[in-house]
């Protein structure tokens with residue numbers, strides 16, 4: 001069970017995206033919970049403003065420290081109250097300047113009970129509040145998006161599917177096969193012939209050992225061709241690989 005808390009100016013965007021399909025059902029069953037906290041609800045500005053010009057000049061607006069900090073405090077106070085103890089939680093700030101997200105990071109974060117995601121918008125967030133509350137800065141890749149919402153959704157999805165109960169057993173088996181560091185082998189369903197293309201014969205043989213061997217071979221071929229970096233890593237761990 002993980003409680004995800006997402007601090008954002010666009011709560012509908014996050015809730016719509018994350019309450020669909022597998023994660024929506026997992027939340028209904030109570031295997032995870034996902035809450036979006038609207039940072040604007042915490043501003044003390046009487047016009048509801050959460051952003052202002054940057055000191056030193058330059059284009060664009062910056063999210064101010066006060067509403068971000070108060071939204072964060074509200075989550076922490078609520079969590080501590082429910083659990084009847086002073087709980088700390090990792091706070092992940094989504095930014096292109098962070099460490100690049102990967103499966104290993106998802107596995108590490110999946111061990112937590114509470115995760116707080118902070119989504120910036122405009123030109124970013126006042127550095128002083130980041131210094132006080134953020135424990136992890138994470139990027140989802142070397143490109144720039146308009147805000148942290150999509151990256152937060154990407155991370156929640158990747159982490160939530162590792163929580164026990166979220167995926168069915170047959171689906172989690174597939175996790176293992178990427179967990180081993182290789183790309184997936186190709187897969188086929190009915191009919192046996194489609195557009196003159198025949199399903200590989202070995203998959204119809206019923207010989208499970210042969211099927212497994214073929215799949216591993218395909219995974220290796222694919223990984224070598226498409227992701228030589230992953231292939232080299234795999235070879236270091238499995239010296240028997242040619």
Ligand code: ADE
Pocket residue numbers: 094095096138139140141142143144145146147148151
């Ligand atoms: N915010 C804007 N771009 C981002 C990225 N690539 N990763 C994480 N947060 C972001």
